[in-house]
Amino acid sequence: MRLKLFSGLRPLDLRGSGRDALAGVVLASMNVPQVLGYTSIAAMPVVTGLYTVLLPLIAFAIFGSSRHLVVAADSATAAIFSGALTPMAPAGSEKYVALVAMLALLTAGLLLVARIFKLGFLASFLARTVLTGFLTGVGFQVGIAMLGGMLGIDTPSHRTLQQVGDLFENGWQFDLQTFGLSLLVVSAILLGHRFAPRFPVALVAVLGAIAVSAKLHFEARGIAVIGEVPGGLPSIKWPEASLQEIIALLPTAASCFVMIIAQSAATSKVYAIRYRETLDEDADVLGLSVANAAAAISGAFVVNGSPTQTAMADSSGARSQVAQLVFAGLVLAVLLFFTGPLQYLPRCVLASIVFTIAVGMVDVKGLRSILRESKGEFYLAVFTAAAVVFIGVEDGILMAIVLSLIRHVKHSYKPHTQMLAPDQTGRWAPTPAVPGSQTAPGLIVYRFGADLFYANEERFVNEVRALVERAPSKVQWFIVDAEAITDLDYSAGQSIRSLLEDLRHQGTQVWFARVSSYLRSDMDRHGVAAILGEAGIFERLHEAIAATGEGRKESVEEM
Template sequence: MTGMTRLVPASLRGYRRAWLSRDVLAGVALSAVAIPEVMGYSSIAGMPIVTGLYTLILPTIAFALLGSSKLLVVGADSATAAILSAGLLELGIAGLVPGSPQWVALAGLTALLSGVILAAARLLRLGFLADFLSATVLIGFLTGVGIQVASAQIPDLLGIPRGRGNWFQQQWSWLTHLDEVSWYTIAYGAATIVIIVVFKRFLPRFPGSIVAVVALIAVSGATDASSHGVAVVGAVESGFPPIGLPSGLTPGDVSQVFSVAVSCFVLILAQSAATSHSFATRHGDHLDIDRDLVGLSVANLAAGLSGTFVVNGSPTKTEILDQQRGRTQVANLTMAFISLLVALVFTTSLADMPLAVLAGIVFLVGLDLVDVRGLRRIYARRRNEFVVAVVTAFAVFGIGVEQGVLLALALSLFEVIRREYRPKDFVVGVTEEGVPTYTLAEPGIESAPGLIVFRFNAELFYANASRFADEVKALVDEAPDPVRWLVLDAAGIADVDYSAGIRLHNLLDFLAARRVTFVLARPDAALVDTLKVYELWQRIPPENVFGNLIDAIRAYPAGGSPGAADEPPAG
């Protein structure tokens, strides 16, 4: 790579002039959808409307220049906005209300801390942590966020005050105040939803959200909607995003919002990585998660320094960009330019926009996050994982978004440990044609009279070592015929920790006391090295080690001693 090539952003290397017009047009189309959306996301985050526009300016430019993904759209996101709002509310700071200068400052501080944590993750090469949120948990989490986001818009759609307390108390609040609804407000909210749904159904390539915003602002201004009890956005600050550290903060504020920043970091890492990987695979592009971490880190630092809130890779906006046949981050740079133009020139036209219009946009975004199709697929294929997804979703909207993030992490790790602790184990046999057969391991099963071939499909570690040893002992004790050979098929065992090594020593003592010959089949080189360190390898005669499972089974002489392996043992 030449010195000049290194100066070109990774996401733009190999750019072709023929792509320019397509990228610019895709960026214009993306802006028409993204700008109304991020204004809605700013309401989820409890931030001034204009700050939603700010998320599409400097943060988008930062990722376009420093990230590796050619398509990932970075900006305000409903899930991280919900985490931010819920997290700040749970701080319990006296006088802290959404939209206040203190709220805006703490939101900016959260973005800065998220950027710092993402940078630390890059330095420590922690991009692999994105793999620890399973697809099941992520579907459940985003479904929970969708339910929370959609239900939170109902009071604004009805024109009644929002309730306080947990999710159930908030729903009870609007249900018990239906006599106070504003029919004018309902009309604006319903019109927004109908316009967007109709365009999505019949003209999917045309952004119905921008049509709803422009048309209903015009109607609101012409009819003086605010005089009829319709809440409107009001004056919106215009100009370039303010540059500088959030004001009015103290050192103690860092520790207060740190947990909120960690929750945002977890979701940013998981959602952005999953989105980047999906679209890179679709187009055969190279993906560098660690470089994307740099881009996401600087994007969030830019957000914190430009008066706005946490940004994330958006799967919905990235899908829109892909549908518009955008090829590179030039499309996102186009969107950033248009967003800046709107912030500088057109914010005054937003004053007459009814809040119900924003609520209608966000309500549909929330419904889109409820992945009913994904939940159905999980239910049809893995009932236990469906329960995990539902529990995660319930935790998000019923307990709290931040708690939902922590539960999502815990459930993902628990699922890994559960599979390692209780893998599917088999007793292996062989047909007359030499084809291995696998039967779930249960006491009373044998591979042949006097022979048990046992396959354990997990690494051996402290949590499952006792279960492994107990299974082997039960197979030996309850076999129909006295066991003379116990063949361990080690193809599924990549490693053995110290605790498991002690258990293996005890198991070899047990087998020796029962006069059962221990035979090892298909150990890889790394496992052999580990067994040598634990002085287990030295207890297995060389003629009892086979590099091929069929050879190990065929070597069983039905009463004699083991024969030599036809292939040299691995390692």
């Protein structure tokens, strides 16, 4: 495994580095409040949010290849593990923090395995439609989880429906001052996103809330604050957990792994295409692995290639990982010199910041776009979102994967099939393969739109038989346009051999055209080529049609 270090920084130039350094300052001003807020979702101590943008950020800048991807705390992965780990240990406890660190290490291990065996293609199994629904569901779940903190109401449950019940049951705890402050922060941030997207409204809200809280003693007035935040560098230590706990954490680590692979790969590709840059996906997977290992040993939690934070970096003018390194340097300064004032930060302010992030995750525009183009995929996205809200994030991501695979198999099981048939002018044109029609007297040209395998072989065989049996005249030649068929498995091979022999006994010659080298290899291996013979396999469709007789030459040339 050859390492290419600092790919996301090279080539360096003085002007570009200065621009990226300034972008890093802007990025830090917008993102520090966010990573502090993510600790509310992760149920971790507030300072660990800063840890996620220190060593992990530096690790990815060294080992990754993307010049744009920001690897840090992420709401989706935080929601995945917090729901799974809180039953194992009290939120924020020493044991919980240790389990979270071990989870990050396990996730790093899975990412390393993915890099060694080049399993980055697994990201493709989470369809964009399903991912949109999943993130929308996470947005609803996180938003509801933050309502308690914004209203001053305890919501000890970790399931969304139970949290809604807690809001009603403990409604007597509602605090008007807390709610008023939350409403002010949410309104300011949402308006800032609308009218001044590059202005660090969240940072101003945090700094203003800290100053007013310290001056007016918010804690004494009944507004909860986060309390003392330890300063200095994070302690470097190996996470500890029993074998039984490690086994229990593996499914959650797998869920985080899938989300990291899917989100990071999609985000990296978007910006690589936008700026016409070369992307090494294997290097990015390695960078994500090292970043999560760095998070594990520094007391942080799982990190991910964040789409929202990467978009923030891009809008700030960042064009290389120099910006992320400057961001990490500023976080280091905060840890060393400025954690003291954080103790006055009202908890409702952090909850409000996370609530606005959750609102942004509810992708109404994306769902509308899906609905316009495909109602079936829209229902799939909505179902995934509902599963996250009603079942849970970890189960939701597993369901998202299953639904994506089912969708893929469904398309492969029931692909589009066509045949050439005369149109109103008499010219041959592609039409749906409907029994009772033919291309020309004695000829059917048929196209199957997917690879042939055990799940769709019966559909192929039955449709071919129906087309032959119900043709207007006896079919002498049946040509399969195999352009879309690149693979033929054992089961399909046996069925096609039987079909070819049966049709030959009926006096119908079956030929395959546009046969790729991959399909030809499978045909040879499964005995299909031996039955067809060399005369029955063609590289081009027009050659096969021309071979059926000179009388068709004119029609072939018109195609």
